[in-house]
Amino acid sequence: MKKFFALLAFTGVLLISCSDDDTTMTTTPPPDPVNYTSGSADFSNYVAVGNSLTAGYSDAALFIDGQTASFPNMLAENFALAGGGAFTIPFMADNLGGATLGGQTILGNRLILSFASGSPAPVPVSGQGATEISNTLTGPFNNMGVPGAKSFHLAAAGYGNVAGVPLGAANPYYARFATSASATVIGDAAVQNPTFFSLWIGNNDILSFATSGGLGVDQTGNLDPTTYGSNDITDPNVFAGVLDGLLQTLTANGADGIMMNIPDVTSIPYFTTVPYNAIPLDEATAGVVNQAYLPYNGGIQQALAALDGTGLFTAEEAARRTINFSAGPNAVVIIDEDLTDLGAINPAFAGLPKYRQATPEDLLVLGNLSFLGTLANPNDPTSINGVAVPLTDQWVLTPEEQASVIAAQTSYNQTISALAQAYDVALVDANAFLTTFAETGFPLSDGSTVSATYGTGGGFSLDGVHPSPRGYALLANLMVEAINTKYGSNLPGVDPLNFTGLYLQ
Incomplete structure (x- = not known):
């Protein structure tokens, strides 16, 4: 499976006008300067609260250039035109993105395109990141975005305790700039007495479940987050x-x-890049694989005959579970935990696993780009992952798992909308934005279109989850528009073409 990546070239144009007699060349006079105002808002002390999206995380890491290209920094530069003050950021030590704790690497480097194998592929940049988590920074910091934070983490005391990082009880990013071991993210934000804030939180409350292929638990009904995985x-x-x-x-x-609000996380490139039918086979190979699945298919038919009429196992499910390959593209084979446990119904079928082939409704995670087609056993050339060896839960987000994600997202967004109205703050519909982004992309002033296509679209970074700087610029403009509408300001926004769609090295 090959991906092709390209850069857009940008050319500036100088407009020159001629006098009537074509003897004198003059440049077009500059427009009168705009008097930018804040309207009813006060931008003098802006504090941004959130997670990785607020921090400027991209390409699977946090690094200086990404932090500089964060949407809060873009907003702060706009705010500076209308009375905004300094905007401080807890910068990483370099542009590698990796970090150590006590000299041991705990955070990996950012991704970059490599052509070493002939085809471009995302790989971590080489080198050892100079960021040491225990070397704490002195704040305060206006950008309080903490990668990995869920909603309840922002109010959790000790979330920035360095001693808790190796235990998984604290966040390594926040540990670098927390004011104390017992501090909270929201407390460190509030003590700065902000006059204006941005708050974007809740993505990780569903995203980690989705990106893990649904390995977690839907904790709806459990009101104790200290018990969550x-x-x-x-x-x-x-x-x-x-x-x-x-x-x-x-x-x-x-x-x-x-x-x-919270976008539909299932529409990001992490879930839309690898097709469900990503296995190309010739006729001979398809025949060999079909032979291997004959015992399994036969067992399914035996179970159907034994349970027919009971309502416990239907012909429809038996058809879904029947494995069949043919020449051309083929659906991968997966393990679906939501299929009927036939052994629990009749011990005679306890050995029948929950196999089926994927459908267009299944979402294969991005890691399948490098996993599908590899060998589960290097000494067995037939042990092909996704063919003879079904994909386990972590590699696929099934429709049932997607339903849990969407149900939570819908509820979260209802809450966000209601609270934005109750607290009389501006609201951006990031969900609608990402839907449009995924479906049609957005045109830019040079005639190009930035889209959500992995690698080539320019809107998302190589981790398939976080926007590129250009994608963050589009989000910043969406926020500027909402701020101008709500508070009567006239901020100009930013030019997305000033920000990269893909880092190259």
């Missing part, structure tokens, strides 16, 4: 209570602000 979906009532508390804190001294 790292890949679990946060209960919507927990999310609502936490978000209300965050807004109470941020608006306590009269600050204005802007919030963003």
Whole structure:
């Protein structure tokens, strides 16, 4: 499977006018300077609160250039035109993105395109990152984006305790700039007494479940987040209570602000790049594979005959579970935990696994780009992952798992909308934005279109989850538009063409 990547070349044009007699050349006079105003808002002390999207994370890492190209920094540069003050960032030590704790690497480097194998592929940049987590920074910092943070983490004491990082009880990014071992992200934000804030949180409350292929647990109904695993979906009532508390804190001294809702995470390149039918086979190979699955298919038919009429196992499910390959593109074989446990119904079928071939409704995670077609056993050339060896849960997000994600996202967004209205802050519909982004892309002033296509689209970074700097610029403009509408300001936004769509080295 090959991917081809390209850069857009940008050319500046100087407009020159001629006098009537064509003897004198003059440049077009510059337009009168714009008097930018903040409207009813006060941008003098802007604090951004959130997760990796706020921090400027891209290409699977946090690094200086990415932090500089974060949407809060873009907003701050706009705010500076209308009374905004300094905007400080807890910069990483370099542009590698990797980090150590006590000299041991705990965070990997950012991704870059490599042509070493002949075809471009994302690989970590070489070198040892100079960021040491225990070398804490002295703040305060206006960008309080913490990669990996879920909603309830922002109010959790000790989330920035360096001693808790190796135990998984604290966040390595926040540990670098927390004001104390017992500090909270929201507390460190509020103590700066912001006059304006941005709050974008909740993505990770569903994203980690999705990107893990649904390995976590949907914790809807469990109101104790201290019992959650790292890949679990946060209960919507927990999310609502936490978000209300965050807004109470941020608006306590009269600050204005802007919030963003949660996009449909299943529409990002991480889930839309690898097709469900990614296995090309010739007729001979397809025949060999079909022979290997004969015992399994026969067992399914035996189970159907034994259970027919009971309502416990239907012909429809038996058809779904029947494996068949042919010449050309073929659907991968997966393990689907939501299929009927035939052994629990009749011990005679306890040996029948929950296999089926993927359908267009299944979403294969991005890691399949380098995993599909590899050998599960290097000494067995027939042990091909996705063919003879079915994909386990971590490689596929099934429709049932997608439904859990969408249900939580829908509830979160209802809460965000209601609280934005209750606290009278601007709201950006990031969900609608990403839907349009995924379907049609956005045209730029040079005639090009930035899209969500992996690698070539320019809107997403190589991790398939986080925007590229150009994608962040589009988001920043969306926020500027909402701020201007809500508070009567006239901020200009940014030119996405000034920001890269893909880092090359």
